[in-house]
Amino acid sequence: MSKGTLFDKVWDLHTVGILPSGQTQLFIGLHLIHEVTSPQAFAMLKERGLAVMFPERTVATVDHIVPTEDQSRPFADGMAEAMMQELEKNTQAHGIRFYNVGSGSQGIVHVIAPEQGLTQPGMTIACGDSHTSTHGAFGAIAFGIGTSQVRDVLASQTLALAKLKVRKIEVNGTLQPGVYAKDVILHIIRTLGVKGGVGYAYEFAGTTFEQMGMEERMTVCNMSIEGGARCGYVNPDQVTYEYLQGCDFAPNGEAWDSAIAWWNNLRSDANAVYDDVIVFDAASIAPTVTWGITPGQGIGIDEPVPTADIIPEEERAIAEEAYQYMNLEPGHSIQGTKVDVCFVGSCTNGRISDLREAANFAQGRHVAKGVKAFIVPGSERVKKQAEAEGLDQIFLSAGFEWREAGCSMCLAMNPDKLEGRQLSASSSNRNFKGRQGSSSGRTLLMSPAMVVAAAVTGQVTDVRELI
Numbered sequence: 001m002s003k004g005t006l007f008d009k010v011w012d013l014h015t016v017g018i019l020p021s022g023q024t025q026l027f028i029g030l031h032l033i034h035e036v037t038s039p040q041a042f043a044m045l046k047e048r049g050l051a052v053m054f055p056e057r058t059v060a061t062v063d064h065i066v067p068t069e070d071q072s073r074p075f076a077d078g079m080a081e082a083m084m085q086e087l088e089k090n091t092q093a094h095g096i097r098f099y100n101v102g103s104g105s106q107g108i109v110h111v112i113a114p115e116q117g118l119t120q121p122g123m124t125i126a127c128g129d130s131h132t133s134t135h136g137a138f139g140a141i142a143f144g145i146g147t148s149q150v151r152d153v154l155a156s157q158t159l160a161l162a163k164l165k166v167r168k169i170e171v172n173g174t175l176q177p178g179v180y181a182k183d184v185i186l187h188i189i190r191t192l193g194v195k196g197g198v199g200y201a202y203e204f205a206g207t208t209f210e211q212m213g214m215e216e217r218m219t220v221c222n223m224s225i226e227g228g229a230r231c232g233y234v235n236p237d238q239v240t241y242e243y244l245q246g247c248d249f250a251p252n253g254e255a256w257d258s259a260i261a262w263w264n265n266l267r268s269d270a271n272a273v274y275d276d277v278i279v280f281d282a283a284s285i286a287p288t289v290t291w292g293i294t295p296g297q298g299i300g301i302d303e304p305v306p307t308a309d310i311i312p313e314e315e316r317a318i319a320e321e322a323y324q325y326m327n328l329e330p331g332h333s334i335q336g337t338k339v340d341v342c343f344v345g346s347c348t349n350g351r352i353s354d355l356r357e358a359a360n361f362a363q364g365r366h367v368a369k370g371v372k373a374f375i376v377p378g379s380e381r382v383k384k385q386a387e388a389e390g391l392d393q394i395f396l397s398a399g400f401e402w403r404e405a406g407c408s409m410c411l412a413m414n415p416d417k418l419e420g421r422q423l424s425a426s427s428s429n430r431n432f433k434g435r436q437g438s439s440s441g442r443t444l445l446m447s448p449a450m451v452v453a454a455a456v457t458g459q460v461t462d463v464r465e466l467i
């Protein structure tokens with residue numbers, strides 16, 4: 001029965017039936033695919049002689065393996081080239097829309113669907129990628145799925161899923177200068193833990209999220225999964241509608257007006273019942289940076305790296321592992337730690353508003369000696385827009401590299417990799433061991449503004465000192 005949350009309403013509206021397992025068979029309105037998790041799914045389809053049920057509900061892009069410098073074909077990496085060819089072949093064979101490199105609309109899957117208005121309120125969305133939660137920023141219920149589920153969606157446009165509980169995470173008030181959406185979500189994950197959201201959908205509510213733009217809301221929803229929640233969402237409002245209006249795939253004319261009425265209907269009711277509610281105060285959130293090897297190992301920039309004695313018992317083993325790996329000293333400030341590489345990009349923080357903010361801090365400054373700093377737009381459209389605004393010139397004259405769109409060093413399934421024990425200041429979402437391409441490479445997660453602050457000073461810096 002609906003408890004009046006957007007999650008419950010959208011879930012119920014997409015329920016095809018209840019399976020013998022007790023799971024719900026859920027209809028998926030939009031299926032996004034990329035080169036990494038789709039080849040095997042298409043192969044499984046072929047093995048069974050199945051067709052794609054609704055090719056018009058599937059949209060493809062290529063992002064993880066795309067080089068951000070030399071994009072000439074064939075790609076230098078044979079494996080990347082093979083994955084590219086598979087996607088080209090499969091999308092063509094099944095009549096699936098594919099935003100290839102050079103199409104003008106290619107980019108990270110979680111950047112391109114929202115920017116084209118493919119992502120809309122009240123939808124169910126699935127993609128073989130954990131950060132699909134991003135699309136919840138529009139009031140969609142969006143799940144990351146595995147390869148066999150990609151097969152299921154291709155073949156049936158449905159998924160077998162167990163219903164989630166809903167936790168409302170309310171943040172109220174205005175963020176301090178130098179504090180961003182990234183800091184809010186790092187703060188939430190640090191507080192609730194990387195497993196805190198298991199079994200839940202997160203509803204982000206309160207005046208802080210209401211004041212955020214769509215791209216900031218995407219940053220927050222993007223990392224829901226890092227807090228263990230399968231999906232995260234914000235109720236659609238005027239901000240959502242203004243962002244969507246005029247986008248390629250948004251409804252227009254009369255359909256637009258009825259869409260708004262419909263979307264408003266789907267918002268969580270004022271008296272909705274939640275399985276849990278947690279409230280934060282925006283003013284208490286500082287620029288936040290991770291010191292360890294999980295996104296939950298974060299601290300306010302003015303706090304010391306925590307000593308083992310203040311770490312809860314159950315988190316001590318992973319903290320010890322992090323001390324070893326990161327080589328940062330417990331009890332000491334993280335500020336002043338020398339960085340080697342600075343990366344602004346990814347589906348968390350590679351959108352135009354992120355690049356504008358990064359450029360604000362880069363303007364009139366220069367990348368410190370010995371630091372490699374680079375900016376990777378999340379999509380070809382973001383790149384074009386940034387260039388139209390002259391942001392590329394600001395970055396280039398400040399000594400940053402300006403690249404082509406892709407996942408880049410977020411996951412390093414392409415030539416952008418850390419070397420050896422290099423320490424990276426990164427606007428991405430995962431700081432796992434070896435995440436950025438070197439098995440001993442180290443990652444500090446932070447906002448794009450903090451990444452630029454690190455780049456121009458050569459060390460971890462409180463961005464508020466540069467305001």
Ligand SMILES: CC(C)[C@H](C(=O)O)[C@@H](O)C(=O)O
Pocket residue numbers: 036037064128129130131144411
């Ligand atoms: C390659 C892909 C399956 C993976 C994911 O699921 O998230 C990647 O995008 C990541 O961020 O680790």
Ligand code: SF4
Pocket residue numbers: 063064108109129131346347348406407410411428429
């Ligand atoms: S940018 Fe990073 S997190 Fe996002 S889809 Fe690509 S690899 Fe995954």
